[in-house]
Amino acid sequence: MVQGVVVENGVIQNINPATGQLIEPAVNVTSPEELENIISAANASQPSWSDKTLSERIEAIRQGLIAVEPIGDELASVITEEMGKVSAEAKLEVSNAIGLKDGWLDMVKEANEDVHLGGGEEGKAESIVVRDPLGVVVVISPWNFPAGEIPFLAIPALVAGNTVIVKPSEVTPRSGELFCRALASSLPEGVLQVVQGDGKTGEQLISSDDIHMVAMTGSTATGKKIMNVCSKKLKRLVLELGGKDPMVVFKDADLDKAANDAVAFSLFNCGQVCCAVERVYVDESIQNEFEQKVLDVAKKYKVGNPTDADTTIGPLASQVQRENVSKQVEAAVKEGAKVLYQSDCPDDRHANFYPVTVLSSLKQVMPIQNLETFGPVVAMSTFDGTEEAAIEMANSSEFGLASYVYTTDLTKGSRVARKIRSGQVGINCYSILEAQPACPWIGHKQSGFGSHSGMDGFRSFSVPKSIVFTTNAPK
CATH class of the missing domain: 3.40.605.10 (Aldehyde Dehydrogenase; Chain A, domain 1)
Structure with a gap:
């Protein structure tokens, strides 16, 4: 970027x-x-x-x-x-x-x-x-x-x-x-x-x-x-x-954990992580329940001075980065995305703060679903709940660095993980934090x-x- x-x-x-x-x-x-x-x-x-x-x-x-x-x-x-x-x-x-x-x-x-x-x-x-x-x-x-x-x-x-x-x-x-x-x-x-x-x-x-x-x-x-x-x-x-890493949430997932991880790993380091969760695909049958859980978690984050002990989200690294995030969010809203939540953030035109933002009803053709966002945005859309649709949506990117699958059925999780084209797949976890040190770290396609x-x-x-x-x- x-x-x-x-x-x-x-x-x-x-x-x-x-x-x-x-x-x-x-x-x-x-x-x-x-x-x-x-x-x-x-x-x-x-x-x-x-x-x-x-x-x-x-x-x-x-x-x-x-x-x-x-x-x-x-x-x-x-x-x-x-x-x-x-x-x-x-x-x-x-x-x-x-x-x-x-x-x-x-x-x-x-x-x-x-x-x-x-x-x-x-x-x-x-x-x-x-x-x-x-x-x-x-x-x-x-x-x-x-x-x-x-x-x-x-x-x-x-x-x-x-x-x-x-x-x-x-x-x-x-x-x-x-x-x-x-x-x-x-x-x-x-x-x-x-x-x-x-x-x-x-x-x-x-x-x-x-x-x-x-x-x-x-x-x-x-x-x-x-x-x-x-x-x-x-x-x-x-x-x-780069990465545009997907997270798939099946209806049988532990929804509390999935919602917590969707927010935590979309927002970690203000979202400025190559393997951040940037696309959350939720089984449409649990959309409302899951989105509410995500909102409950997202509202606990505070944007502010990064040296303050109670701050959980600092500024973006530069003005250019802030403008990039803002343009992607604005374009998505203009094309029909819903803003479920935006937090308070310092109003300082000289600084690079951006609010924690939760979006829903995203379409795959939107730039925010295809380009690296690298910002404090939780971006959600739905799929029909089938493994085939989950795999297709997860793979619908020129990137393939990391991916995440949430389900209590580990056999299903493993099937889906093996068909997603990315260098690491975390099943019910954020793989880069949980992987053994001997695991390689590289991506498919244009991720490495x-x-x-x-x-x-x-x-x-x-x-x-x-x-x-x-x-x-x-x-």
Whole structure:
């Protein structure tokens, strides 16, 4: 999603979305000359970093995550200031990132270990698969999880023996840099570096012949641009892109839980989550009952200053984002959608607050049913209650990141889940919160390219190489 952040005279205009005021200190854009020096340093440092043992790299990264702990409160405050995330959610984001130093990091290590395939009997060759690093990996991180998303891409790349250059989103430049500086404090010089700027800087970075891979979490439109640039040199890619994630509610579902989750995961992070619930399909026979339950839950949310303890919804990250949400809602209402509820919200034309909004009677042709909304909107429509209709409606999108099915009949839930084309399906749960750490995270269709997380994802940052040998001299 384009945020409309302005770069003037080599400085990012970093604006607090809750006040409309510029954030100080200013963040300078990395100049082309500085960019070349950073790329050179990354290439110069890569061989010695790769020469370290896997255990040595893991331990250095573990210490880097530990180094984030003392600045945890500061980092959470900066996240709230830059993108408007409420304080409790910002602190959780930082805590989750630090927590990767334990079992998750051990899984990344396991994914990069040599694999012995046997052999070695007399006259038989032995085979071992090792992992070759790619070189220098660029990580382009998103604004909606400015600290939490970086390690999912940067750490597997580092563990594999690559050096990494992170470009934080220009919407949250200080958050990304603060996290990376702490993580880099335990690493050799040049192994993990940061550049700042907008899409122009990103294009200059990934266009360099001395960059060997790009990993990005962001919009599908940006992902396509990156793929086009990287195709010229066949650079490897991992792209975790947009979503328009459906939630199907059958009449036999636990309606209280389904209503709570429909609201909670439409509104989490002000709805600015790639796997947010953005389309709720309700069995038409329970429409009225379910909508009332949704209203009862939605009315408990409060839009306000993200630093206030009782605020549950902060501002959207930018004015452009607020305008996008407003246009989608207005267009839907004009085409016949019903506004069941809109909350109060601060009336500040300089800030980016938008009310919690509950819509009903949406039609599949409406833009709000097809384009990412990324805002605090619960968008509901109905289906005839059949599995076939549920599957058809869930799949009626160019995206396929995550999906959700609510039913007490787990056999039916499993049937439907297997036929929905998305990377994760949660049955009676929000899958990204409940999934095992080893689960991959990537989407179907225009929601992703490559593999992110899980064993397959951890191995995306290296090339498997087979070493085949025998101790027997040929006769």
